[in-house]
Amino acid sequence: MKDTVKIDEGGGGQASADLIKEIRDILNIKNKWTNCNDDAAIFNTGKEKIVFTTDSYIVDPIFFPGGDIGKIAISGTINDLSVMGAKPIGIALSIVLEDGFPKDNLKKIMHSINKVSQEAKVPIVTGDTKVTDKGKLDKIVITTSGVGLVQNIISNNGAQPGDFIISSGDLGEHTIALLAKRFNYQTKIKSDSHAFNFELAQVGKYLKACKDPTRGGLAANIIEIADKSKVKIILDEKTLPYKKETTAISNLLGLDVFSLASEGRFIAAVNPKNVNKVLTILKKFNKEAKVIGHTEIGKDVFLKTALDTLRPIKMPKGKLIPRIC
Secondary structure: OOOOHHHHHHHOHHHHHHHHHHHHHHHOOOOOOOOOOOOOOOEOOOOOOEEEEEEEEEEOEEEEEOEEEEHHHHHHHHHHHHHOOOOEEEEEEEEEEOOOOOOOHHHHHHHHHHHHHHHHOOOEEEEEEEEEEOOOOOOOEEEEEEEEEEOOOOOOOOOOOOOOOEEEOOOOOOHHHHEEEEHOOOOOOOOOOOOOOOHHHHHHHHEEEOOOOOOOOOHHHHHHHHHHHEEEEEEEEEOOOOOHHHHHHHOOOOOOOOOOOOOOOOOEEEHHHHHHHHHHHOOOOOOOEEEEOOOOOOEEEEOOOOOOEEEEOOOOOOOOOOOOO
16 A cells, blocks of 8 residues: 555545555455445345445535535435435444534534434434544544345446436535535535435336445446446436536536535436336426436446537546545
8 A cells, every 4th residue: 555545545536446445455355245346235134135334424614505514424324225225224323523522513413413314214223422632633523334124236237238327416516515615605505415215215126226426426426337337328418417506616616527526316227118207206306307328338438518529537536625525
């Protein structure tokens, strides 16, 4: 491994993928464990499988338009189970606090977590709390682990040539909302953070591959589906799932809109015979649900431009936006 870990290795792009591969190789996960290459690990226990996932959150700022670190922590773990087709049944909550952290802020975060837990009907079942010396931590770190049950797994490698690629809503709004708060930029955009277990449960049986585009945004996650499914994916510039304000702010800040993270959306591959049914259901939750592309025989991901040319979409590289989830 390199002498030191760099900030871009936590951004969800190519550097993150390389770091995770180094870690996995040391732990020999690939050789000793199977069923652990998606958003959650799968334990075969009979008719119903157990799905298990974990994630840590180091968001800056911890409060932002549309949410806070607690909301994205529990929502993100519920969503990681949901994109596997699992029904979330319990969350473990671990909190590390810096000495001097305001209790009013802690209460706000706990109320936010409880609200999502109640609305999603997924209980907090266990946890741990630690406090560290002042200056040894930046305010708060939250780790959430989740368990779910499933009969039919939705894997990242299930897309086939001829499928449509859909988005459950407009993307990138979590990153834009958080950066607007971080840099005191005026915008109406709010974080898209929410738990989507109920909406995905209604369409899960029709989805052939599914991802929630968090770190690395649409680019990293659609490339993962293409690579694992061994298909070529073509996105359509005319139906890209981004609001004009999201694109404008992204351009203003010099960011690639395809790398912007969402915390309450999913992308999926759907058979053409089911796509209208899926969109009709999803539009009850978010009117911006739409087809954003299709799959073909081949490899890699491309954007079909308004000039009818194909532009390659690459895995995000370089220093991506740190501490957005």
